[in-house]
Amino acid sequence: MGEIKDFHCTYDNSAGINEEVTRKLNLKFPDAYMHWETMAALSKALKMHDGASFCELPFCHTVEAEAMGGVINYGNEKTGPRAKEYVCTAPEELLDLPEMDFRKGRIHEVLLACQALRREGEHVVLQVSGPFTILNVLIDAKYVFKAMRKKPDLMKDVFWKLGDEILRFMEEARKYGVDMISYADSSGGLSILGPKMAEQVVEDFTYGFLKRVEERMEGETLVLLCPKTTFALLGTKKAELLDARLSGPSDYGEACIEMVGKTGFVGQMCIKNIHYKLENAVIKTVKLM
Structure with missing residues (x-):
């Protein structure tokens, strides 16, 4: 087993809200976060x-x-939007949570907003959260980390329950025209989990999950990995970086658009760092082993 390197990111858990922009749009909040029309306009x-x-x-x-x-x-x-209160007090309760229903609620509105933007000719990155980030909303993290030490098999089941739901969300997004999906789980990064637990998460969940993602996306939808995830895969020898030639020097965001349909994963830079320059006209793709 290799050594996982950490990626120092200044964008951890950042959300795309800019007060100057919201003020100019004259939208009512939090109502604007609830409906596809205002979501699309704000995006x-x-x-x-x-x-x-x-x-x-x-x-x-x-x-x-x-x-x-x-x-x-x-x-x-x-x-x-952010977490208000926990709905679970024990990890076992997480297994009883309902499946996502994409026909109602805010998740449905997000999909409709993506569809509307795509119909206007926009490229859309759907930001999808990993298990640790989702768990942060559902249960106190102290119960998660305790269970990972004391009940690893239970937590593996929890990760896969969430993973199956995340994958369903990704597949549903494709039906609405989404051409790029960002997958990040900074709440489960190396600096939080530590080397041993970080390796175990890759072995028990991340690698297998992304192999399923690769299969379901069929090379048509580009998945932009958080570099923390990329480094975890590289450090555990579950992936390698390959060079892909671009049409010319490019910003990272533009390069990602160019790679849609040409590769399954990229992940050398945080997608929030959209103006990161690729002066040599080469982007790193992530190949799962």
């Missing part, structure tokens, strides 16, 4: 403000957990 305005190549949705890391029964504080024009 497009943020894209223009940031000089980005694509739109991003949603504006928080709580959509998946809410769709499984999580309780959310919807925030305001300054701060997006």
